[in-house]
Amino acid sequence: MRALVARDGAVGIVDAAEPEPGPGQVRIRVEAAAVNPVDLLTAAGTLADNGLMPHLETYALGWDVAGVVDRVGPEVTGVQPGERVIGLSDRLTDRFKAQADLVVLDETAVAPAPAGVAAPEASTLPLNALTAVQALDATGLAPGETLVVTGAAGGVGGYLVELAVARGIRVAGVAAPGDEALVRDFGAEWFVPRGTDLAAAVRGVVPGGAHGLVDAAVVGLPALDAVRNGGAFVAVGAGLAPIPLRGIRVSTVFVRADAAQLGHVAKLAEAGRLSMRVAGTYPLEQAAEAHERLRKGGLRGRLVLLP
Structure with a gap:
């Protein structure tokens, strides 16, 4: 072969x-x-x-x-x-x-x-959707809570937005200004143009900051201030997690194969729920x-x- x-x-x-x-x-x-x-x-x-x-x-x-x-x-x-x-x-x-x-x-x-x-x-x-599922699970967010997704127009970020919305989580997507229509099509309630003051923009629409953030674009420490005290920050990639200030739960996701989760995202894709x-x-x-x-x-x- x-x-x-x-x-x-x-x-x-x-x-x-x-x-x-x-x-x-x-x-x-x-x-x-x-x-x-x-x-x-x-x-x-x-x-x-x-x-x-x-x-x-x-x-x-x-x-x-x-x-x-x-x-x-x-x-x-x-x-x-x-x-x-x-x-x-x-x-x-x-x-x-x-x-x-x-x-x-x-x-x-x-x-x-x-x-x-x-x-x-x-x-x-497999890789992108499983990363998104496992990162979303790591936030521990419940329906009605708020999530920031950096890199929301990317492979992992796009799936994150769609999967979070499917769970009833309200999403603020961060991406390049030209990607606003795409990110909103994924289901994001709010859009934050990349390069703006992320924390100020998020706190302007979510008083006190978001309940969680998944850093698919590797923004790092500057993104932490968009999260409220005691919230959750999930890094996607080794060595990219900031210091857990203000009681924020900081974790890193290293994707793993999981047949049950993969079957779940396949069913969502089959139903037209994933792009x-x-x-x-x-x-x-x-x-x-x-x-x-x-x-x-x-x-x-x-x-x-x-x-």
């Missing part, structure tokens, strides 16, 4: 033996694999430099997959060959990951793909071009590789 790896910062395809599923694992023939910012950080060696994984000769790439199960290992009970699934490859040190012809995942990392949704769109769900945005598609052999396009920024939606 073909698999995408990075060596010395350069992205390329290698030929490898087809992987075999072990106990509790399934093998997926990849139809689509989204490209995410974490792939750029992995390829550049940044994750290794920051101590999140060891330095390796080559780094496997790809977290998101949509495809068809073609083989299952012993002890697999809930997934059958021929089933369309989505899955999350969340182990950093796997030899090969989702940007490949085939990928092997634990059964606990896959869920049925949303019916009626094409593979490229479905492949944008799956594909900015463009590339064949696997043009993966380096896709990575370079993502690096340039300015995308709304994910680039997707089609093996």
Whole structure:
């Protein structure tokens, strides 16, 4: 099979033996694999430099997959060959990951793909939507409470807004001024243009500050003042959480595969409750071009590789 790896910062395809599923694992023939910012950080060696994984000769790439199960290992009970699934490859040190012809995942990392949704769109769900679900859970917010989402037009941020609104949480979305219509379409009640005084803007519409904030845009400490005393601040990414001033509960979300949660977001997507945005598609052999396009920024939606 073909698999995408990075060596010395350069992205390329290698030929490898087809992987075999072990106990509790399934093998997926990849139809689509989204490209995410974490792939750029992995390829550049940044994750290794920051101590999140060891330095390796080559780094496997790809977290998101949509495809068809073609083989299952012993002890697999809930997934059958021929089933369309989505899955999350969340182990950093796997030899090969989702940007490949085939990928092997634990059964606990896959869920049925949303019916009626094409593979490229479905492949944008696992990493970003699970991050959003787990970050939202970490806030502990109840219906009627208020949440600020930075990066509300991005992959994680967009899902955060929609998932929060689905729970009855009132949302203030922070994004570039040109993204106001998009963020409001996601369901945000208030919009804060990026670059303004975030705390003042939020407190102007939510007296006392918001009950919680998820920092998908890595604003960091300046965003903390938008949260009321005793509220919740959730950082998305290692080393990005501010000091927990004023009794604010500060936590960091490191996404994990979770079949039940993935099944939940797939059902929401199937029902049209989540906006799956594909900015463009590339064949696997043009993966380096896709990575370079993502690096340039300015995308709304994910680039997707089609093996």
